[in-house]
Amino acid sequence: MDVSFSPEEEAFRQEVRSFIEQNFTSQMREAMGEEVKSKEAYLAWHKALYKKGWVAPHWPKQYGGTGWNVTQRYIFNEENARAETTPLLPFGLSMVAPVIFTFGNEEQKKKYLPRILSGEDWWCQGYYEPGSGSDLASLRTKAVREGDHYIVNGQKTWTTLAQYADWIFCLVRTDPNAKQQEGISFLLIDMKTPGITVKPIIVLDGAHEVNEVFFDNVKVPVENRIGEENKGWTYAKFLLVNERSGIAGVARSKKAIERLKEIARAETLDGKPLITTDEFSNKIAELEIDLTALEYTELRTLAQESKGQMAGPESSILKIKGTEVQQRITELTLEAVGYYGYPDERKFGDNEYIGPDYALGSAGRYFNMRKASIYGGSNEIQRNIIAKAVLGL
Numbered sequence: 304m305d306v307s308f309s310p311e312e313e314a315f316r317q318e319v320r321s322f323i324e325q326n327f328t329s330q331m332r333e334a335m336g337e338e339v340k341s342k343e344a345y346l347a348w349h350k351a352l353y354k355k356g357w358v359a360p361h362w363p364k365q366y367g368g369t370g371w372n373v374t375q376r377y378i379f380n381e382e383n384a385r386a387e388t389t390p391l392l393p394f395g396l397s398m399v400a401p402v403i404f405t406f407g408n409e410e411q412k413k414k415y416l417p418r419i420l421s422g423e424d425w426w427c428q429g430y431y432e433p434g435s436g437s438d439l440a441s442l443r444t445k446a447v448r449e450g451d452h453y454i455v456n457g458q459k460t461w462t463t464l465a466q467y468a469d470w471i472f473c474l475v476r477t478d479p480n481a482k483q484q485e486g487i488s489f490l491l492i493d494m495k496t497p498g499i500t501v502k503p504i505i506v507l508d509g510a511h512e513v514n515e516v517f518f519d520n521v522k523v524p525v526e527n528r529i530g531e532e533n534k535g536w537t538y539a540k541f542l543l544v545n546e547r548s549g550i551a552g553v554a555r556s557k558k559a560i561e562r563l564k565e566i567a568r569a570e571t572l573d574g575k576p577l578i579t580t581d582e583f584s585n586k587i588a589e590l591e592i593d594l595t596a597l598e599y600t601e602l603r604t605l606a607q608e609s610k611g612q613m614a615g616p617e618s619s620i621l622k623i624k625g626t627e628v629q630q631r632i633t634e635l636t637l638e639a640v641g642y643y644g645y646p647d648e649r650k651f652g653d654n655e656y657i658g659p660d661y662a663l664g665s666a667g668r669y670f671n672m673r674k675a676s677i678y679g680g681s682n683e684i685q686r687n688i689i690a691k692a693v694l695g696l
Contacts, residue, residue, distance in 0.1 A: 308374070315375055319382045326351045327388045335389050339511070342425065342467045348389040349422045359396055359420055366404050366412065367420045373605045384554030392464070395419040395426035397549050399472045402489070402538050406530045415470075415491070429459040429473035429492070429516060430539070439474070439680075440483040440536065444518060446475035446490060448525065448532075453477070453490065455498075455521040461678070465501050465514040468494050478533050489535035491527040498522070506674075508667030543680060544618045550679050551625030553598045559632045560591060566639045566661050577639055590631055597624045616692040619685035626675035626682065633669040640665050 308316070327348060334344035352358040360376045362368030371379070383390075391397075400419050403411055418424040435441045444457025455475055465471065471492050478486035492499070498521040504513045529538055564587065567578035577583050604617050637644045643658035644665045676682045690696040 316378045323386045346422045381554045384558045424469045427465040427468035427471045429471045431461050444475050446477050453523045455518045459516045462514045462516045484536040487535040489529040489538045507670035551621035570639050619688045623682045623685050630672050633672045636665050637669045
């Protein structure tokens with residue numbers, strides 16, 4: 304496999320790099336560093352890319368995509384990771400939009416896609432429920448059809464940034480008598496609809512990132528259903544393949560390892576830089592080897608995509624290894640900073656922190672990343688998928 308870049312591709316890289324340098328402002332970076340991030344902070348970089356026409360490289364060109372090839376999209380992601388730009392929220396751009404332009408009707412495409420592209424509509428994901436866990440098909444939120452509307456009742460949980468959302472895409476049970484996967488429909492629901500309540504869940508690092516969403520006799524037009532009634536599992540699986548592939552996060556993990564090495568050079572053990580010790584340097588080396596293997600797996604997947612082949616079970620491999628690498632980076636970072644990582648013992652008085660700046664937030668990131676091996680379908684479930692679909696077990 305040839306992984307070198309042509310002169311034209313390197314010129315494209317420079318174009319992307321220059322645009323980022325000129326448009327990703329210090330104000331954007333500072334806003335994303337705030338403990339409580341505003342909706343505007345999340346959307347500022349989105350809107351800058353939208354103005355340039357670069358916000359949805361993976362969309363078909365007729366719906367607002369860039370028309371870039373797979374290599375250009377790879378370079379674009381690498382450069383954004385290198386510059387540590389604000390990650391674009393996936394729920395609209397990478398999750399529900401591909402479902403809409405693949406399975407939606409023309410009216411739905413015209414209504415939803417332009418507003419997702421521009422950032423006018425913020426989306427959240429209504430998949431997971433209390434008691435369902437990774438057994439997503441056991442969901443119990445129900446939608447009963449009454450004329451040209453569904454009446455939705457139930458609860459979703461771990462709904463990321465629902466406090467800001469304009470819309471939620473939901474899996475609901477429309478046929479309680481069918482087999483689990485065969486009685487589910489895919490609905491698009493306006494979050495301003497009467498009967499929807501959002502309650503915060505405060506996570507281990509103290510952030511309000513996820514929520515519970517309750518539906519109490521919520522009236523949803525039938526025209527907001529994607530595809531056929533009771534065929535929502537088909538669309539849900541399509542969405543999850545896209546989600547799992549994106550979770551791998553190879554480019555941003557490469558940047559995070561660079562930062563980890565800088566910390567290990569600054570921290571000492573017995574008077575020597577931590578990175579020079581056999582034990583810690585071996586841990587970093589093992590991590591880099593795994594990330595390199597993951598990168599080549601991602602490149603093989605992209606090569607298949609360039610030939611018109613859709614991602615399949617390999618997305619589960621990317622998800623497993625990608626999240627394991629991300630978790631190990633936060634673990635080693637916390638190990639490197641030592642006592643400075645303790646969240647409650649580094650602060651004295653009003654916002655006076657002891658220790659180096661690079662240790663700030665390391666414990667919070669470690670705790671927060673425990674979720675990575677669960678969301679998008681737990682890694683245990685992904686191994687079952689690989690066993691069945693790849694190994695034939």
